[in-house]
Amino acid sequence: MLDGARGLARGFWTVLRHAAQPPTTLPYPEVKRTLPPAFRGRHRLYRHADGLERCIGCELCAAACPSSAIYVQAADNDPAAPVSTGERYASIYEINMIRCIFCGYCEEACPVDAIRLGPEYELADFARPEFVYTKQMLLDPEKYAPPRQYHADVDETDPELRRQIPTDEDLGEVYRAHRPIGAPIESPPEERHHPLA
Numbered sequence: 001m002l003d004g005a006r007g008l009a010r011g012f013w014t015v016l017r018h019a020a021q022p023p024t025t026l027p028y029p030e031v032k033r034t035l036p037p038a039f040r041g042r043h044r045l046y047r048h049a050d051g052l053e054r055c056i057g058c059e060l061c062a063a064a065c066p067s068s069a070i071y072v073q074a075a076d077n078d079p080a081a082p083v084s085t086g087e088r089y090a091s092i093y094e095i096n097m098i099r100c101i102f103c104g105y106c107e108e109a110c111p112v113d114a115i116r117l118g119p120e121y122e123l124a125d126f127a128r129p130e131f132v133y134t135k136q137m138l139l140d141p142e143k144y145a146p147p148r149q150y151h152a153d154v155d156e157t158d159p160e161l162r163r164q165i166p167t168d169e170d171l172g173e174v175y176r177a178h179r180p181i182g183a184p185i186e187s188p189p190e191e192r193h194h195p196l197a
């Protein structure tokens with residue numbers, strides 16, 4: 001009996017102690033919590049500063065995805081009007097967000113930093129087709145994301161994430177310069193062999 005009363009008193013004391021402290025909950029959705037910089041929400045595909053797509057259709061992201069959520073179909077760039085800086089580009093790029101587990105393996109596998117997981121986490125919707133994101137939706141969610149799945153206050157204004165996107169200068173030369181299809185590949189200068197070697 002004494003043990004029960006002691007336990008009851010301890011329980012009341014715990015409640016009283018915490019009642020005096022400020023709440024740790026937020027009145028969501030009016031107030032949204034600041035996300036950590038490494039938060040992994042909805043993906044976004046990025047472009048170079050000149051407008052060309054970063055994605056070169058290599059399919060490494062699709063190969064790395066443990067959920068088989070990504071489908072990429074590559075096509076050759078038209079030298080007169082290239083879509084990306086590589087010889088190829090993604091003519092179809094789709095992510096099935098119902099399969100995605102937000103592991104981030106796709107962005108780690110990408111050799112040209114074309115895809116990043118962003119801060120958008122309010123992705124509830126009603127129809128299954130709304131969860132298959134096309135390339136257009138991933139490149140330009142402001143315009144093409146399903147209206148229920150786009151929130152400017154979350155998606156657009158994360159300066160920390162924008163800061164993490166490398167500039168073209170951070171990438172290797174091969175991804176900065178576009179070599180038109182069929183153009184001669186510059187061979188390295190001939191090695192000079194020492195006559196006695």
Ligand code: SF4
Nearest residue numbers: 065100101103104106
């Ligand atoms: S975050 Fe993970 S599960 Fe989602 S598409 Fe990328 S690799 Fe696949």
Ligand code: SF4
Nearest residue numbers: 055056058059061110
């Ligand atoms: S997003 Fe990156 S890894 Fe995926 S196909 Fe495009 S270039 Fe390759």
